[in-house]
Amino acid sequence: MTPSNDDVIFVKDLEKRFGDFVAVNKVGFSVKKGEIFGFLGSNGSGKSTTIRMLCGIITPTSGQGWVAGHDIVTEAEEVKHSIGYMSQKFSLYEDLTPLENIRFYLGMYSVPQDRWGERMKWVLELARLQEMKDRLTRDLPQGWRQRLALGCALLHKPDILFLDEPTSGVDPLTRRHFWEFIRELAGQGITVFVTTHYMDEALNCGRIVMIDQGSIVAQGSPEEIVAQACPDKPGAGLNDAFISLMARRVP
Numbered sequence: 001m002t003p004s005n006d007d008v009i010f011v012k013d014l015e016k017r018f019g020d021f022v023a024v025n026k027v028g029f030s031v032k033k034g035e036i037f038g039f040l041g042s043n044g045s046g047k048s049t050t051i052r053m054l055c056g057i058i059t060p061t062s063g064q065g066w067v068a069g070h071d072i073v074t075e076a077e078e079v080k081h082s083i084g085y086m087s088q089k090f091s092l093y094e095d096l097t098p099l100e101n102i103r104f105y106l107g108m109y110s111v112p113q114d115r116w117g118e119r120m121k122w123v124l125e126l127a128r129l130q131e132m133k134d135r136l137t138r139d140l141p142q143g144w145r146q147r148l149a150l151g152c153a154l155l156h157k158p159d160i161l162f163l164d165e166p167t168s169g170v171d172p173l174t175r176r177h178f179w180e181f182i183r184e185l186a187g188q189g190i191t192v193f194v195t196t197h198y199m200d201e202a203l204n205c206g207r208i209v210m211i212d213q214g215s216i217v218a219q220g221s222p223e224e225i226v227a228q229a230c231p232d233k234p235g236a237g238l239n240d241a242f243i244s245l246m247a248r249r250v251p
Helices: 047-054 076-082 098-108 113-126 142-153 172-187 222-229 238-249
Strands: 007-018 021-032 036-040 062-067 083-086 160-164 191-196 207-212 215-220
Touching: 007 047, 007 191, 021 047, 021 062, 021 191, 021 207, 021 215, 036 047, 036 172, 047 062, 047 160, 047 191, 076 083, 083 142, 098 113, 098 142, 113 142, 142 160, 142 172, 172 191, 207 222, 207 238, 215 222, 215 238, 222 238
Parallel strands: 036 191, 036 207, 083 160, 160 191
Antiparallel strands: 007 021, 007 062, 207 215
16 A cells, blocks of 8 residues: 555554553555544544544554655654644634634734734635634634634645544534535645544435444445445445444454
8 A cells, every 4th residue: 555646645554552552553545635624433532543644643653654745753843833723622712702713723824923813714704703803712603613613623724634533522403504515625625634533424425434333344435334244234424434433343
């Protein structure tokens, strides 16, 4: 497995151990520019550990990985400046307004001050928060706070956006609106790498990887995975495929 010119993320034999516990077991995959790429698995499957390695937050135990042309082991800081990252836990300051949060992250991302006005306007329009820019963030509905967090992750115009369980704990309508937002971003050429345990959300992805107990159990388009996992079950969906794949792994 070797990277191609179209790969903006490339992983080979990536492993992370915590003592004797293997959280991620020699995984390998690639992501193309402009893709919405899904990383699926149940809680504790190794999704968040993998994404944290790819974002330069934690160091792999072994293996190789490149993100936006940078080595995740030796160029972790360059990786961090080349990507946008939204964690599953809301990470903005709830006692600040959306506008104040945006200003804070403009400084954090070292965006030149002469571009702050343009970037603030762009994010407020992108997140559709122009009329709410002066309200306290904690008073915003959950879906609006998500859009603000996503907008702040895009302030420095990264080519790759990592979303770690971005819709965990929100209602179905908010999830649907959030994914409409994600598709808009992908339409602008941004590569989106998203972890989720919602099988219906994975249908928004061009390709997905399914992981369980730190190991990849399937990868391909949603249709390919369903066909491979449930060849004798007409009308099967990704949820059926996931259950079938997990059942095969039970000792």
